[in-house]
Amino acid sequence: MVQTSLRDDLIELWRHRELLLILVQRDLKGRYKNSVLGFGWSLLNPLMQVLTITFVIKFMMVGKQTPNYHAYVFCAMLPWLFFNTAIMDASPSLLFYYNLIRRTYFPRELVPLAAITANLIHFLLATAVFVAYMTLLPLFWWACTGQLDWPLQPTILLLPIPILGLTLLTVGMGLFISIWTLHFEDMRFITDSLLKIIYWLMPVFYFPEIIRERLPGWQGDVLYAIYMLNPLASLLTAFRKLALKPALMPGSSHLTRAMGPEEWGYLALALITSVLIAVAGHRYFAARKWSLAERE
Amino acid sequence: MTSPERVAVIEARDVEKIFHLSVYQGSLKAALLSGMKRQIREVHALKGLTTSIYPGEAVALVGRNGSGKSTFLALVGRIYLPTSGNLRVQGRVAPLLELGAGFHPDLTGRENIMLNGVILGLTRAQVAEREADIIEFAELREFVDAPLRTFSSGMQARLGFSVAVHTNAEILLVDEALAVGDEAFQEKCFDKIEAFKRAGKAILFVSHDMTDVERVATRALWLEGGRLREDGEPAGIVERYLAEAHRKP
Numbered sequence: 451m452v453q454t455s456l457r458d459d460l461i462e463l464w465r466h467r468e469l470l471l472i473l474v475q476r477d478l479k480g481r482y483k484n485s486v487l488g489f490g491w492s493l494l495n496p497l498m499q500v501l502t503i504t505f506v507i508k509f510m511m512v513g514k515q516t517p518n519y520h521a522y523v524f525c526a527m528l529p530w531l532f533f534n535t536a537i538m539d540a541s542p543s544l545l546f547y548y549n550l551i552r553r554t555y556f557p558r559e560l561v562p563l564a565a566i567t568a569n570l571i572h573f574l575l576a577t578a579v580f581v582a583y584m585t586l587l588p589l590f591w592w593a594c595t596g597q598l599d600w601p602l603q604p605t606i607l608l609l610p611i612p613i614l615g616l617t618l619l620t621v622g623m624g625l626f627i628s629i630w631t632l633h634f635e636d637m638r639f640i641t642d643s644l645l646k647i648i649y650w651l652m653p654v655f656y657f658p659e660i661i662r663e664r665l666p667g668w669q670g671d672v673l674y675a676i677y678m679l680n681p682l683a684s685l686l687t688a689f690r691k692l693a694l695k696p697a698l699m700p701g702s703s704h705l706t707r708a709m710g711p712e713e714w715g716y717l718a719l720a721l722i723t724s725v726l727i728a729v730a731g732h733r734y735f736a737a738r739k740w741s742l743a744e745r746e
Numbered sequence: 747m748t749s750p751e752r753v754a755v756i757e758a759r760d761v762e763k764i765f766h767l768s769v770y771q772g773s774l775k776a777a778l779l780s781g782m783k784r785q786i787r788e789v790h791a792l793k794g795l796t797t798s799i800y801p802g803e804a805v806a807l808v809g810r811n812g813s814g815k816s817t818f819l820a821l822v823g824r825i826y827l828p829t830s831g832n833l834r835v836q837g838r839v840a841p842l843l844e845l846g847a848g849f850h851p852d853l854t855g856r857e858n859i860m861l862n863g864v865i866l867g868l869t870r871a872q873v874a875e876r877e878a879d880i881i882e883f884a885e886l887r888e889f890v891d892a893p894l895r896t897f898s899s900g901m902q903a904r905l906g907f908s909v910a911v912h913t914n915a916e917i918l919l920v921d922e923a924l925a926v927g928d929e930a931f932q933e934k935c936f937d938k939i940e941a942f943k944r945a946g947k948a949i950l951f952v953s954h955d956m957t958d959v960e961r962v963a964t965r966a967l968w969l970e971g972g973r974l975r976e977d978g979e980p981a982g983i984v985e986r987y988l989a990e991a992h993r994k995p
Contacts, residue, residue, distance in 0.1 A: 468870050479857075480850070480853075483852060553823075554823065743820070744767070
């Protein structure tokens with residue numbers, strides 16, 4: 451095993467930045483090559499999921515309806531889908547490029563990184579569309595009803611913080627999973643199954659505060675803290691809290707919490723965890739990248 | 747043969763390569779069945795190779811299957827690292843990619859030139875600059891904007907050769923396909939290779955075609971069982987190698 455330093459590997463990656471660009475381009479072009487809607491699918495896919503969830507939850511909800519419920523689902527769905535698809539693409543990426551890995555030298559990290567970067571670009575574009583939509587929607591209602599209900603928060607400008615954390619987390623996990631999938635192709639299906647379960651555990655169509663609501667007292671506080679130790683749950687929650695004003699929780703008479711000291715604390719913790727996972731992913735990958743081509 | 751006043755582009759000192767191949771690789775079921783114990787099979791591909799290769803040389807690696815020829819080529823190309831010993835490679839290396847290795851069937855010929863050129867170490871600007879020459883040499887003008895999957899294997903091979911020789915690599919690595927395409931194109935390939943030698947670049951190639959070896963090589967390395975058996979004039983080595991191959995088939 452040869453261990454190279456993070457600094458040397460970053461310099462080597464920078465020297466091959468043009469190849470990263472080409473691989474990302476190839477991914478972006480190849481993905482929707484033969485589809486009519488093209489990039490539209492990156493928006494339509496989350497949109498359909500959000501509408502279905504909104505419809506079902508609103509139908510089941512008793513009591514007061516959550517205003518703009520779909521906006522809160524959307525806001526967590528976009529970063530979730532980024533994580534989900536980036537991991538699913540990074541997982542078999544080394545297998546797809548194995549032909550090239552066996553025959554030429556280039557920093558091997560480029561392969562999973564390109565898969566993640568292509569998804570990051572889709573995610574950023576979709577987020578921009580979401581923000582534009584959240585600006586136009588209240589204006590539309592204002593023109594129709596004369597009431598202005600502005601859900602966007604000024605803290606939306608701080609979204610790059612959780613986006614950075616989420617990207618690091620995804621890179622770290624992607625580096626691990628791409629190696630595992632190369633050695634055990636079953637990992638692709640295991641990853642797929644796990645992601646489907648994780649989806650239900652993540653605060654995408656509910657709010658984590660529901661834990662404290664259903665379990666008052668210290669037990670709820672402890673469970674909430676454990677839940678928020680998961681960097682992904684914490685980042686999705688921060689994403690929602692930074693972008694939108696507190697929501698009335700479905701089936702409850704309480705609002706979700708705004709970004710306060712506790713929320714910033716959880717975000718900081720998630721950032722630290724994400725950095726640690728990214729560094730661990732790099733170390734794991736770096737120790738194995740030179741033997742990638744040594745399979746039969 | 748080797749002029750001592752020049753600096754070697756490839757310098758190998760006791761280069762050894764041992765592959766540790768896990769037997770279960772590929773499926774989790776197999777791994778679980780073998781109790782997660784890694785059954786490692788060792789393959790000693792190179793057992794200490796020492797040689798220097800100089801600019802302007804065309805070195806043929808000859809030897810039977812499993813003698814370590816391709817392993818040495820891959821080590822020079824930094825596909826993997828030597829287990830022990832020292833391997834110093836000076837300058838940019840361009841491997842002549844096997845048919846389709848660096849290509850994507852859904853992208854056009856032009857897009858594949860960009861992809862392949864950048865993989866071989868050019869910048870996008872440099873590829874764009876050479877694009878016309880690459881297309882011209884490969885004789886693919888009217889097809890270059892069609893998807894690669896519509897290309898015949900000969901057209902793909904011509905494109906691959908053309909991209910590789912248009913990079914400004916100091917060392918060209920070729921595994922098996924020294925000249926590609928039809929008779930006329932093969933002659934163009936040989937001309938290009940001669941030009942490469944005259945330009946003071948080094949070519950390291952593996953071939954089982956002894957006519958190619960005698961035609962192109964300025965020097966031959968005969969590998970046997972991961973060791974260097976002979977190093978010298980291609981004609982003599984080819985003769986002795988063939989004589990031995992015919993004696994014990």
